[in-house]
Amino acid sequence: MASTADIRNGLCIKFNHDIYKIIEFLHVKPGKGPAFVRTKLKSVTNGKVLDNTFSAGHKIDVIRVETHTFQFLYSEGNDFHFMNVESYEQITLNRDVLDAPDLLKEGTNVMVQINTETDMPLSVDMPASIVLEVTYTEPGVKGNTATNATKPAKVETGAAVNVPLFINEGDKIKIDTASGKYMERV
Numbered sequence: 001m002a003s004t005a006d007i008r009n010g011l012c013i014k015f016n017h018d019i020y021k022i023i024e025f026l027h028v029k030p031g032k033g034p035a036f037v038r039t040k041l042k043s044v045t046n047g048k049v050l051d052n053t054f055s056a057g058h059k060i061d062v063i064r065v066e067t068h069t070f071q072f073l074y075s076e077g078n079d080f081h082f083m084n085v086e087s088y089e090q091i092t093l094n095r096d097v098l099d100a101p102d103l104l105k106e107g108t109n110v111m112v113q114i115n116t117e118t119d120m121p122l123s124v125d126m127p128a129s130i131v132l133e134v135t136y137t138e139p140g141v142k143g144n145t146a147t148n149a150t151k152p153a154k155v156e157t158g159a160a161v162n163v164p165l166f167i168n169e170g171d172k173i174k175i176d177t178a179s180g181k182y183m184e185r186v
Contacts, residue, residue, distance in 0.1 A: 002062045004037045004054045012044065012113065012122055014061040015052070019044045019115070021123050044122045047096035065113040065122060072108045080104065082112065082124075091121055098124050100177045102159035105132060126177040131186050132156050133172050140165030150182075 004027075011022045020041035029035040035056035042049045054060065070082040070091070078095040091112075095101050103126070104110075111125040137153035150162040153173075161175055163182045172186040 001059045004056055004058050004060065006062070007037055007039065007054075007060070010113075010123075010125070012063040012065050012115075013041075014063055015041065019063055019122060020050075021113075023049065044097070063122070064116045066116055067111050067113050067125075069109055070112045070124075072104050072106060072110060074106060075101075075104070082110070085109065093121055093124065097121070098126075100126055100180060103130055103132070103155075103157055103175060103177055103180065105130065105157055128178070129174050129176055129183055131172055131174050132159075134163070134167060134169055137163065137167060137169055139168070 007022060007025050009022060009024060013020055013022065020043055023040045023042050025037055025039045027035065027037050037054045037056065039052050039054065040049060041052055069085045071085055073081045073083055073090070075081070079092050080095065080098060080101065081090060081092050083090045098104065108127070108130065110127070113122045113125070114120065115122050132155040134153045135156050138151055140149075140151055149165050151165060152160055153163045153167060154160055155173070155175070159180070161173070161180065161182055163173060167173060167185060174183040174186050175181065176183050
C-alpha cells in the first residue's frame with residue numbers, strides 16, 4: 001500500500017476493481033480545507049479515461065510492474081504484434097492499449113509495462129518523439145497568411161499531422177508522440 005504522496009505519472013494502481021495508469025496528477029493545497037490530489041486515470045483494460053480526486057494521505061493499491069523493451073513488428077487489423085528484444089518472445093496487444101497507434105512505425109522500440117503477478121501487458125510507452133516521412137501534402141503557397149500557417153500532411157504510417165507550409169512530400173519530420181503534433185523538420 002502507498003499513499004497519495006507516492007503518486008507519479010505512469011504509476012499503475014488498482015482502483016474500482018480495475019487497473020488504472022496515472023496519466024497526470026496535481027497536488028492541490030487550498031487556503032481553506034484539507035489538501036487533495038486531482039488525477040486523470042486511464043484504464044488499462046478498456047482505455048477509458050476518468051478524473052478522480054484523492055484526499056491527502058489516502059491509501060492507494062499500487063501494482064508491481066516490470067518494464068521491458070519491445071520492438072514493434074507489424075499490425076493486423078486492431079492487433080499490434082511486438083517482440084521482446086532480449087528473449088525474442090512475441091506478444092499481441094489490442095489497439096486500445098496503445099497511446100498513439102497511428103504513429104507506430106515498424107521496427108520502433110517501445111517500453112511495455114508488464115504486471116508481475118499475472119504477466120499481463122499493462123501499457124505501452126512510446127518514445128518521446130518519432131521521425132516519419134511525409135508521403136502526401138498539398139503544396140504550400142507562401143504569402144497567403146500572416147504567421148504560423150499549417151496544412152495537413154499524411155505520414156508513412158497513415159497518420160495525419162498538421163505541418164508548416166514549407167514542408168513538402170519526402171521530407172522527414174519529428175513528431176511528438178504524446179500530443180501527435182509536428183516538432184521540427186529533420
